[in-house]
Amino acid sequence: MNNTNQGKQQHIEESDEAFSNWFFSNSIKEIIFTMTGMEVLEEKVSVETIKDLKQEISGVIVLIGNKRIMLSLSMSTYSARSLVASMTGLKPESLTQEDLVDGVAELANIAAGKVKAKLSSNGEHYDILLPYSITGDNHSIIHKNKIAVLIRLYHTENIAVMAKVCLL
Amino acid sequence: MEFKTKILSVDDSSIIRKIIRSSVEVLNYSLLEASSGNEALSILVREHESIKLILLDWNMPGMNGLELLKIIKKDNLYRNIPVMMVTTEGEKENIVKAVQAGVANYLLKPFTSEELTKKVMQCVGRG
Numbered sequence: 312m313n314n315t316n317q318g319k320q321q322h323i324e325e326s327d328e329a330f331s332n333w334f335f336s337n338s339i340k341e342i343i344f345t346m347t348g349m350e351v352l353e354e355k356v357s358v359e360t361i362k363d364l365k366q367e368i369s370g371v372i373v374l375i376g377n378k379r380i381m382l383s384l385s386m387s388t389y390s391a392r393s394l395v396a397s398m399t400g401l402k403p404e405s406l407t408q409e410d411l412v413d414g415v416a417e418l419a420n421i422a423a424g425k426v427k428a429k430l431s432s433n434g435e436h437y438d439i440l441l442p443y444s445i446t447g448d449n450h451s452i453i454h455k456n457k458i459a460v461l462i463r464l465y466h467t468e469n470i471a472v473m474a475k476v477c478l479l
Numbered sequence: 480m481e482f483k484t485k486i487l488s489v490d491d492s493s494i495i496r497k498i499i500r501s502s503v504e505v506l507n508y509s510l511l512e513a514s515s516g517n518e519a520l521s522i523l524v525r526e527h528e529s530i531k532l533i534l535l536d537w538n539m540p541g542m543n544g545l546e547l548l549k550i551i552k553k554d555n556l557y558r559n560i561p562v563m564m565v566t567t568e569g570e571k572e573n574i575v576k577a578v579q580a581g582v583a584n585y586l587l588k589p590f591t592s593e594e595l596t597k598k599v600m601q602c603v604g605r606g
Contacts, residue, residue, distance in 0.1 A: 345589035399497045400592075414494040418537070421588045424567020431570045439567065441491075441540060 333384070335461050335476050338393070338425035340419065343465060343472070347397035351465040351472070357474040361464060364473055368411055369452060370419030371444040374427060376437035379479035382426065383452050390470035391415050401457050408446075422474075454479070485529045485598070487511045489519040489547065490536040490565065495588075499534060499565070502592045506599060509530075516542030520550070527556050532605045535582075537566035545576060552578070552581040561602050565590070 337354060343351050365387035374380040378419065386394070388411065395414035396403040406414075420442040427437050454477045462475040486508045488499045492516070495577060500510045511526060513519035523530070533551065537544040544564060551557045560581035568574075569587045577585060586598050 342589045344531040371512075395494060399494060400501050401497065405573060410494060413492055417492040417494050420492070421567055424569060424588060427567070436570075439538060441538060 334426055335474070336463055337376075338429060339384070339422050339463070339465060339472075339474050342421045342425055343394070346418065346421065347394050349397060349467055349470070350393070351467055353471075354464040354466065356462055356464045356473075358462060359392050361462075361473060364464070365389075366427065366450055366473065367446065367448060368415045369450065370415035370417070370442055371445060371452070372416075372419045372423040372442040373440045373479065374423055374437040375440065376430070376435055380426075380437070381454070381475075381477045381479050382419060382423050383475045383477075384454070385473045385475070386415065386471065390472060393470045394418065394472070412444045412446060413437060416444045422436060482530045484603075485509045485526060486513050486532045486534060486603075487513065487519060487522060487526070487530050488514065488534045488565075489513045489539070489544070490534070491515065491539040492536070495536070495565070499595065502595045503593065503599060505523070506596060508599075515539060516544075516547040516550075519547060523551070523557055530560055532599065533560055533562045534565045534599075535562055537564060537568040537577075545573075545580060548577065548580045548582060563598060563602055565595075 323331040334457045340351060340353060343349055366385040367388045368391045369383050371383045391411040392406055395406055395411055398414055423439050427439055430437050464473050465472045486503050488496050488510055490496050496512045503510050511522055513522055535544045535548060548562055551562060554566050563584040563586060564577050565586045566581050566586045574585055584598050584602050
């Protein structure tokens with residue numbers, strides 16, 4: 312590996328607050344606000360402190376460049392229903408399970424697009440794979456190498472979304 | 480309500496198509512929906528004379544949006560229909576590729592319904 316690539320790898324592995332905020336945290340807040348009009352509060356959390364958070368739908372997407380980055384957004388069906396209803400302007404009760412799953416995956420896709428653009432402005436090119444969804448009562452996404460760049464909770468009084476960014 | 484003209488949305492996300500539907504119907508357009516490039520081509524065969532604008536996602540399973548755009552712009556029956564990319568692909572080099580392939584306008588996700596209707600109006604006005 313040449314020095315330039317090594318430098319870039321070190322850069323992406325930084326987990327300091329400025330780095331996380333610039334690439335990931337702000338992107339997620341911005342896309343939730345633009346797509347839903349919801350201003351979410353952000354909380355730094357650990358897997359342990361949010362173990363009681365209901366995870367029923369996750370949208371997952373992978374970015375591939377100098378590193379492989381996985382971004383996931385996990386939430387309860389109730390939170391997904393509120394978010395997708397706000398995105399579409401449709402009544403929450405009219406949304407199907409398919410709508411919720413598709414909407415959560417699309418939120419992850421749009422968040423990844425934002426992250427990609429920010430990485431690009433930093434001279435790092437990444438490609439985005441197609442998003443996918445995981446559903447099921449209280450599922451969890453476990454990463455083998457356990458390197459998480461960021462775990463944050465975005466919430467209002469009514470909804471909560473857990474965002475996780477990991478290096479694969 | 481009687482719709483005069485049609486817009487074709489090509490996006491693998493049904494939620495994005497629903498968001499687009501609510502915006503373009505306000506402008507008095509009817510929306511045709513395709514979840515893939517191949518489905519879009521089938522709709523174009525039947526409906527190309529009434530389609531005034533194509534809204535096209537970039538990242539889709541199978542044929543991607545850029546590939547579909549190139550096919551549309553090579554076909555004498557479809558080449559005059561304006562195409563607007565509606566995508567998360569915001570890198571300069573990709574926007575240049577799309578412009579070179581003949582895209583008429585470009586809208587980055589996430590977008591608000593106001594931004595979408597404004598861009599649609601720029602392309603084709605009201606229905």
